[in-house]
Amino acid sequence: MVTPVPWKLLDDVSIWSQNWSWIPQPTRGPVEVKRSSCTLCANGCGIQIKMAGGWPVGVAGVARHPISKGALCPLAYGAHQLNWHPQRLTTVRHQASTSSWAAAQAAFSKACSEGTVVILDGHAGRAASTILETFAQKCNGSYRFVPSPEERALAPYQEWSGVATNALGYDLENAQTIVSFGAPLLDGWGTPGRFTRLWAEQAAGKTEPQLRLIQIEPTLSRTAARAWQWIPIREGAESALSSGLASIFIEEGLVSAKYPLPLLTLAEAADQSGVSIESIRSLARTIVARPPVVVIARDANPEIAALNVLLGAIAAPGGIVVKSKRAKPFLPSDSVIGSARAVLIDSSVPWEFVPHTDAEVFRFAAWDGGSNRADWLLPAPGFLEELTDIPTAPTSAIETYAVAPALTQSSSDVRNAVQFLSGIDSTLPSIEKIIRTRCEDLFHQHTGSVYDTEVSPLSKFESVTKFEESLWKGAIWVGVPPDATRFRCELKEWPAPTAPPPPENWTKTWAAPVLPPLASKLYQESSLREPPAGRNS
Amino acid sequence: MSRNTLGFAFGLAVALVVGWVVFPRVLYVQRAQPFEFRHKTHADKSGVADCGECHAFRDDGAYAGIPPTEKCTGCHSEKIGVSQAEATLVDVYIKPGHEIPWLVYSRQPANVWFSHAIHVKRAGLNCTECHSTYGESDQAKVYQVNRISGYSRDLWGHSISRLHRAPHDGMKMSDCEDCHRNHNVEVGCLGCHE
Numbered sequence: 001m002v003t004p005v006p007w008k009l010l011d012d013v014s015i016w017s018q019n020w021s022w023i024p025q026p027t028r029g030p031v032e033v034k035r036s037s038c039t040l041c042a043n044g045c046g047i048q049i050k051m052a053g054g055w056p057v058g059v060a061g062v063a064r065h066p067i068s069k070g071a072l073c074p075l076a077y078g079a080h081q082l083n084w085h086p087q088r089l090t091t092v093r094h095q096a097s098t099s100s101w102a103a104a105q106a107a108f109s110k111a112c113s114e115g116t117v118v119i120l121d122g123h124a125g126r127a128a129s130t131i132l133e134t135f136a137q138k139c140n141g142s143y144r145f146v147p148s149p150e151e152r153a154l155a156p157y158q159e160w161s162g163v164a165t166n167a168l169g170y171d172l173e174n175a176q177t178i179v180s181f182g183a184p185l186l187d188g189w190g191t192p193g194r195f196t197r198l199w200a201e202q203a204a205g206k207t208e209p210q211l212r213l214i215q216i217e218p219t220l221s222r223t224a225a226r227a228w229q230w231i232p233i234r235e236g237a238e239s240a241l242s243s244g245l246a247s248i249f250i251e252e253g254l255v256s257a258k259y260p261l262p263l264l265t266l267a268e269a270a271d272q273s274g275v276s277i278e279s280i281r282s283l284a285r286t287i288v289a290r291p292p293v294v295v296i297a298r299d300a301n302p303e304i305a306a307l308n309v310l311l312g313a314i315a316a317p318g319g320i321v322v323k324s325k326r327a328k329p330f331l332p333s334d335s336v337i338g339s340a341r342a343v344l345i346d347s348s349v350p351w352e353f354v355p356h357t358d359a360e361v362f363r364f365a366a367w368d369g370g371s372n373r374a375d376w377l378l379p380a381p382g383f384l385e386e387l388t389d390i391p392t393a394p395t396s397a398i399e400t401y402a403v404a405p406a407l408t409q410s411s412s413d414v415r416n417a418v419q420f421l422s423g424i425d426s427t428l429p430s431i432e433k434i435i436r437t438r439c440e441d442l443f444h445q446h447t448g449s450v451y452d453t454e455v456s457p458l459s460k461f462e463s464v465t466k467f468e469e470s471l472w473k474g475a476i477w478v479g480v481p482p483d484a485t486r487f488r489c490e491l492k493e494w495p496a497p498t499a500p501p502p503p504e505n506w507t508k509t510w511a512a513p514v515l516p517p518l519a520s521k522l523y524q525e526s527s528l529r530e531p532p533a534g535r536n537s
Numbered sequence: 538m539s540r541n542t543l544g545f546a547f548g549l550a551v552a553l554v555v556g557w558v559v560f561p562r563v564l565y566v567q568r569a570q571p572f573e574f575r576h577k578t579h580a581d582k583s584g585v586a587d588c589g590e591c592h593a594f595r596d597d598g599a600y601a602g603i604p605p606t607e608k609c610t611g612c613h614s615e616k617i618g619v620s621q622a623e624a625t626l627v628d629v630y631i632k633p634g635h636e637i638p639w640l641v642y643s644r645q646p647a648n649v650w651f652s653h654a655i656h657v658k659r660a661g662l663n664c665t666e667c668h669s670t671y672g673e674s675d676q677a678k679v680y681q682v683n684r685i686s687g688y689s690r691d692l693w694g695h696s697i698s699r700l701h702r703a704p705h706d707g708m709k710m711s712d713c714e715d716c717h718r719n720h721n722v723e724v725g726c727l728g729c730h731e
Binding site for chain 2: 002003004005008009011012013015016018019025026030031032033050057058060077
């Protein structure tokens, strides 16, 4: 202990252990930085990737990105590590044994000839989505979209207004009070960087923040811990509390128009939610105290959505707005899956989605989330390993378009669903061709701006080629918001109470999350942050 | 003096000698550079006045590091001296077009990211603040490699105790932290580890 031997050996051995042969090492070589969009979820945050010798070695946010504004989720910061994750799929697996691409294609072709196939997509609106839909149409199958909880939360407005769910978004930037019914706004909801940045600029650490976040949730989640106000309620009582709030809004004249009263009385709402009548009354007054107000549900819940209608948050600044005129409604997948001969699930569909069917399931995935969820498990490209385009993020208030090119190659034989189907039907269009067509469509509209190293109006671009080139290099096109006033939402009667989903035995379907080491560390450390000094709860 | 005390004193003396004298000599082994390189000769005879003339920044602002062989070819396409080093440079590397496998004194482990551009261009640090006056040396420094970690001794510094070191001696994480603290520059984990 009185010599440097143990201390120096400890240091050297720890460094030596970083260089064991089985630990992936970035290639030594020229370092360059490329800009792109994150493809881990449908939100497409702007990222800059540090490449060493042609391999990604670091991910950071792009400060000039109009939506994410330089912020990223912990997963994205370590996304370059995901491609080497131990759960990375590298071989085709059929019922837990190794198979081949040829065998998988033969099995899928056979299924197409024997009956109906259903193709499920998790990020609708991409060039790849068009190809998947085209294939489904050609083989008389069905193309369906598996919406995220954020998209499902917008579904009631589609029913009441006729505007497609994916054409709607939240104008968070203009809201002054956000009431979240369990939506993890500070924990990966929507475009993670968008609200994190907004909250950091307008609310973090302030006793009287410019933006009030009221979190209504049974547990003290990460979002609840940082919110301006946390309202603890009983599990599954969100609908009851929203009914109670609606009753007070109407009874006390806190909202201007006359609306149908909820079926639940205030006393019943208080009893079911575990929040006293006085507390509900106080909460209702707090909510309307600082408009514009928008209410966000964690998942589809018409009663919570109805609060936005009452509060006048539909088609209003700081509320729910229409971002696109082009979107078309999605059809539910449950009705067609049951009678299908085969179901092909794109890698964009999260592992949590399990089709309840006896059909043969072909599932694409870059990482193994449990082989018991598919007959065929097909290794898909990982992070930055495939070309894709990034249409507008689900919760965004404005239309965007970006391209994420393949910046690196996989070390194993991986294919995405489009490559797989193109091997069966060679007449399918390519992703590059569809991206080109979309760029042409946008270019000929002459609207919107392109966010590159600087912001330029699209009309300044000389040609489609120049515009497309800039998108391939990491720029993002941002559209012009359509006229929101044309969006009307009618609430003829208060929605019927939504029964909370029955508790699931999650241990049967739980799979270890695929996290890069860096994300685990960042996530742990984020728990150590102090909540805002003046938070009321 | 009892026998136990004598034994303890002897053991302590052996431990001290082994720990402070023998261990550092055994831990590091010398490696020869591909051939002799003299920074001073290049500064004096070729008029290379600034480190950045060879250790340049690329157009995108990134630091290019040790110059490629192509850079040497500008002057050494043919032998311009009679030394063994000149012959090796031209015959072994320039004419066949091979890159010179220099042993880099300051090479960090792969999990460390260091931006020369930020430190030199934005912070305005001189090269000598980290690399000492090596750029003026008349002889290539002896390259000592750690037998266990595989990295240069320059990272730990030449004092095994790391006490009483010159400011530029050592490139461990604590050295980076000290320098940042001295310059009142905050840095988080992700600044260097990505």
